[in-house]
Amino acid sequence: MKIAVIGGDGTGPEVVAEGLKVLHAVSQKVGFEYTTQDFNVSGDRYLDAGGDPDAPSIPVITDEEIDQLRAFDAIYLGAVGHPKVAPGILEKGLLLGLRFALDQYINLRPVKLYPHVPCPLADKSPEDVDFVVVRENTEGLYTGMGGVQYKNTPNEVATQIMCNTRSGVERAIRYAFELCRRRNDKKLCTLVGKNNVLTYAHDLWYRAFMEIGQEYDDIQKDYNHVDACCMWFVKNPEYYDTIVVCNMFGDIITDLGAMIQGGMGVAAGGNINPSGVSMFEPIGGSAPKYTGQNVINPVAAMAAMAMLLRETGNNRGDEKLQQAGRRVEDAIMSVTPKMDSQSAGRMGHSCTEVGDLVAEAVANAN
Ligand code: IPM
Ligand code: MN
Numbered sequence: 001m002k003i004a005v006i007g008g009d010g011t012g013p014e015v016v017a018e019g020l021k022v023l024h025a026v027s028q029k030v031g032f033e034y035t036t037q038d039f040n041v042s043g044d045r046y047l048d049a050g051g052d053p054d055a056p057s058i059p060v061i062t063d064e065e066i067d068q069l070r071a072f073d074a075i076y077l078g079a080v081g082h083p084k085v086a087p088g089i090l091e092k093g094l095l096l097g098l099r100f101a102l103d104q105y106i107n108l109r110p111v112k113l114y115p116h117v118p119c120p121l122a123d124k125s126p127e128d129v130d131f132v133v134v135r136e137n138t139e140g141l142y143t144g145m146g147g148v149q150y151k152n153t154p155n156e157v158a159t160q161i162m163c164n165t166r167s168g169v170e171r172a173i174r175y176a177f178e179l180c181r182r183r184n185d186k187k188l189c190t191l192v193g194k195n196n197v198l199t200y201a202h203d204l205w206y207r208a209f210m211e212i213g214q215e216y217d218d219i220q221k222d223y224n225h226v227d228a229c230c231m232w233f234v235k236n237p238e239y240y241d242t243i244v245v246c247n248m249f250g251d252i253i254t255d256l257g258a259m260i261q262g263g264m265g266v267a268a269g270g271n272i273n274p275s276g277v278s279m280f281e282p283i284g285g286s287a288p289k290y291t292g293q294n295v296i297n298p299v300a301a302m303a304a305m306a307m308l309l310r311e312t313g314n315n316r317g318d319e320k321l322q323q324a325g326r327r328v329e330d331a332i333m334s335v336t337p338k339m340d341s342q343s344a345g346r347m348g349h350s351c352t353e354v355g356d357l358v359a360e361a362v363a364n365a366n
Contacts, residue, residue, distance in 0.1 A: 001032065001034040001035075001074070001321070002072045003023075003035070003076055004037055004039055004068075004074070004075045004076070005020070005076050006038075006075060006076070006078065007038070007042070007078040008041065008042050008043075008077060008078040008079045009042050009079055009081055009090065009288075010285070010287050011078070011079060011286060011288075011290055012042075012286055013078055014078075014292075014294070014296055014351055015078055015282055015296055015297075015300070015301035015351065016076060016077075016078040017355070018301060018302060018352065018354065018358075019076060019298065019302050019305035020076075021355045021358075021359050022302050022305055022328055022331070022359050025362040025363050026309070026328055026362050027324070028363070029324075029362055029363060029365070030320050030323055032324065036076075037072075039065060039068075042082070042090075043081070043084065043085045044082065046058070046082075046085060046090065047082070047084060047085065051089075053084050053085050053086060056089050056092070056093060059093065060090055060093025060094045060097065061093065061094050061097055061098065066097075066098070066102070069098070069102070069277060072277055073277070074279070074280065074311075075277060075278070075279035076279075076281075076304070077280065078301065079282070079287070080286065081286040081288075082286065082288070098271070098279055099138060099271050099279075100138055102271075102273055102278075102279070103276055104138070104272055104277075104278060105136065105137050105168065105171055105172065105272075105273060106135070106270075106272040107134075107136075107250060107254075108133075108272055108307070109132070109133045109257060109270075109283070110131075110132045110133075110303075110307070111129060111131050111237075111240075111254070111257035111258070111267075112130050112131075113126045113129035113130065113261045114261075114332060115333050115336055117261070117262035117266060117336050117342055118262060118342070119262060120259060120260065124237060128238040129260055129261055131237070131240035131243065132179065132243070133243045133245060134175055134176040134244045134245070134250075135247060135251065136169070136172040136245070136246050136250065137250075137271055137272075138247075139163050139164055139165060139169075139247060140163065140246040140247030141160055141161075141246075142247045143161070145163050146159040146160040146161045147159060162248075164201045164204050164246070169204060169205055169208045172244060173205075173208055173212050175244075175274070176244035177212065177213065177215075177216045180216075181216065181219060184241065186241040187219045187220060188222055188239075188240070188241040188242065189213070189219050189220070189222065189241070189243075189244065190222040190223065190224055190229075190240060190242070190243045190244070191205060191221075191224070191243075191244055192225075192244070192245040192253065193205050193245070193246065194225055194249070195223075196225065201246075202246070205246065209221065209223070209244070226245070226249045229243070233253065233256050233260060237260055254269070258283060258284075263284075263342050263343065264300070265297030265300055265343060265344065266303065266342050267282070267284065267300050268281070268301070268303035268306075268307055269282075269304070270304070270307045270308070270311055272311060274315055275315075278312070280308040282300030282301040282304050283300065290344045290345065293345075295347075296344050297343070297344055297351070297354065298351050298354050299332060299339075299354065302332055302355070302358055303328075303332060305328055306326075306329040306332065307325065308325070309321050309322070309325035309328060310325025311325075313325060327362055327365060328362060330361075331361035331362040331365065332358055332361075334361045335354065335357045339354065
């Protein structure tokens with residue numbers, strides 16, 4: 001397996017190092033080979049190369065680099081975001097750039113509360129918070145369609161078009177049904193949208209969901225409006241199994257999801273192209289103020305590594321890699337009870353110590 005590594009900005013390289021530590025441990029345990037190659041793509045490089053900190057001026061990642069990435073089995077990303085670069089430049093240039101260029105049309109975000117991780121919801125435990133969000137990742141409000149007229153006048157008009165293609169919606173829905181079938185016995189797939197207001201865009205989603213759903217007799221089809229979904233995340237998270245949702249709403253509800261699973265230090269995501277190159281990342285930011293202090297939480301990055309292994313294994317039908325992914329996740333779940341907190345600087349351990357504990361747990365498992 002060939003893995004491209006983009007440590008990126010801030011604490012990204014620190015958490016990525018712990019994920020790679022655990023990868024090494026599990027490769028020894030299970031017996032598979034891999035290589036890694038670092039890509040120096042970051043806010044610092046953008047600035048060093050003369051990039052304008054206030055407006056996108058040069059590519060954050062070049063076309064040549066993107067072409068090189070196509071030759072890898074997976075990409076492991078730390079974080080993007082630099083205090084000296086205006087928000088959006090790096091995020092759009094790198095994260096959105098790669099999602100679109102590599103057609104990573106699924107953003108897979110498990111919402112899973114690990115053992116002994118404090119949950120802000122009263123009386124909820126790991127059995128109650130364990131579902132997965134399948135966020136469409138290349139369409140919706142993210143295509144950049146739209147424009148502005150009469151800028152800086154009282155008559156200014158700005159539009160941002162929500163672009164939904166039948167084929168784009170279908171592939172996300174199909175992915176969700178297939179995942180739901182593999183996941184557990186609950187077999188409940190919930191479409192989250194707003195078809196009472198988005199009567200064109202989300203009507204398309206609803207019809208596609210119900211039509212494709214007929215091919216999945218074993219799965220219960222369910223629909224929630226996005227506002228009600230936010231309410232249920234807090235009140236009844238145990239209700240959910242697999243959620244499929246458009247890009248923008250998926251972005252929003254997965255931050256809420258990250259909070260109910262214990263915070264940004266824990267939440268991992270995968271930008272997935274099932275027949276191409278996928279990219280896995282902790283979804284918290286680059287945390288500039290904690291950079292270089294060895295206090296950041298690497299759990300999300302290690303969970304992203306578990307996902308990288310599991311998903312790459314699943315796409316290739318490689319049982320060893322899938323097992324490796326499960327082993328890393330099990331090891332994480334054996335270590336979270338030993339941590340005082342999931343917040344940076346309050347874990348009772350340094351970042352590298354948490355990585356060591358998980359790597360040891362992998363090595364010592366049966
Ligand atoms: C995410 C982020 C990105 C998004 C930003 C940084 C462009 O919030 O991965 O959820 O909106 O998709
Ligand atoms: Mn987001």
